[in-house]
Structures are given as structure tokens and as C-alpha cells.
Amino acid sequence: MSRRFLLLVNPSAGGGRALDRLPKVEAEFARLGAEHRTVQTRDIRHAEDEVRAAAGAGEAVAAMGGDGLLRPIAATLRDGSVPLAIIPGGRGNDFARVLGVPDDPIEAARTAVEGSERLLDVADVDGTAYLGIASYGFDSDANRMANDAKLVRGNLVYVYAALKALAFWKPARFTVTVDGKRHDMSGYSIAVANSKAYGGGMFLAPHAELDDGLLDVVITGQSSKLYFLRKLPLVFKGTHLELPTVTVLQGAEIDVASDRPFEIYADGDPIGATPAEIRVRPRCLRVIVPA
DSSP states (O other), X not given: OOOOEEEEXXXXXXXXXXXXXXXXXXXXXXXXXXXXXEEEOSSHHHHHHHHHHHHHHTOEEEEEEOHHHHHHHHHHHTTSSOOEEEEEOSSOOHHHHHHTOOSSXXXXXXXXXXXXXXXXXXXXXXXXXXXXXXXXXXXXXXXXXXXXXSSOOTTXXXXXXXXXXXXXXXXXXXXXXXXXEEEEEEEEEEEEESSSOBTTTBOSOTTOOTTSSOEEEEEEEOOOHHHHHHHGGGGGTTGGGGSTTEEXXXXXXXXXXXXXXXXXXETTEEEEESSEEEEEEEEEEEEEEOO
């Protein structure tokens, strides 16, 4: 039985990139004979309403935007039978990158129609779902600056934001409790990873798996700003885990806190604040991936 699709498009994703790619995706769906209807989202609540309607009608959801669009869709579809397809159209597209979904819109549309389904984990911060990596500390400042940037486009915005955040950074103290065991440390950031990558190709948690029912906790400890800056490029290859300032823990129930308030960012958006409980729901979301 062929899939019927709700093609859900975030018109502002990637500075209009998703909208520019839409005609190619619709043409490929038509060429493949895939029945679909296209809806442009107005906001997150509108997206959630459309996804609920699609699920009720038995339509697969093809999300055309960035990781920020995938997050509310995953929250709506988890524990259900309707699959999510991803057609990258955002700025970072890290979830698609980890799953091997092609960046080319025509190939991604073909994957949506012809790909296979895989059951994946979904994590949450105090009940708010996310797919990728939830982080706070230095990352809170960098994410905020990336979202506020107007003149820098594409993946370069993440490098720009990291450099700007570093200039103003003051060390923080963190508390992380992993499956009941408490850890206290000083440093830059705490990241709780369901997936491997964030920030437009930074493989912060290269050993994280999307279907193992566990979260990888990556702790970046204290060092000089010069050392941090020199080692920052290693994260694009995932080799930063070899550094003595980086610690990785793993568990299913993570409680996080800090000595000053931080917003917790995931999939590009602020979704919570310290202190918080972070949990994982194993293999609850159907996602269409390359066959």
C-alpha cells in the first residue's frame, strides 16, 4: 500500500530555503504517484493541529523545514502508527544528517515515498519532547546568539555564535544526576544527547544511538578560553571525546541543575530551564529512512 502524505512546510525555515525547494518536492511526489496535500505552517500550534488531523486520516507526515519543525511533530506522532518523513529545508538539518536522509530535495522526497520505517527514541525535558541534543551552559548563550543573528547565514552562524558566546563566557557549576548517581563539576556545558549531532554538523555525541533507550551525557569541563577555542573544531569530527576536559556518561533518567539559571536548548529552540528532568521514551516514533 502506497503512503499518502501531509506535506508540512515551514515557510520561514532556512531563511525561506524550504519554500524555495517546495516545487521540486511536489513535482517528485507527483512523478512517483504519491498522493499528498501541502500545508504551510503558521506556528507550532498550527503544525501540531495539522499533524493530529493527518494521523487521524492515516496520512504519513512529510516535514519540510529544520529540526525545530520536527520536534513538535515528533511529540504529536510518538506512540502512534503514523510515520514521519524528513525533507531537509532548515539551517542545520542535523537529525536528517544523522539518519542519512539526502539533503537534495528530490532525493529526500523519493526517500519519503520509497524508504523504510525505523522505530526511534524520543527524549523530553520536563515533558517537552526533543529528538536531537538538549544542552545548557555555554550552549545556552551560543544558541541564543545564533537565533538572534541577522547578518550571518547558513551553518556559519553556529561558528559565529560560539565565538561571540566565548568572549562573554564566565565558568558555571553544574550538577548532573544520571540514573540516581550525582556528579558535580565546573565548566562550559552539559549536553544530553538522544542523537549524535547538533549545531549544523557538530558531532558532539558520536556514540549516541537513536534506538537504544539511553541518553549520552556529554560534559565539557573547565579549561582556558584559548584551549577551548583551539579544541572546538574537533567536535565536527567527534574526536573531542579524547580530550581530558570532556566526560561522557550514559543513562535513561537525567536530572540537571546549575549554579545560575540557564535555558535548555534542543533542536535549535529553548524548551526548558534548569533545574530540569530529562527522560527518554524508547522506540516510540516511526521515521522513514533510506531503504
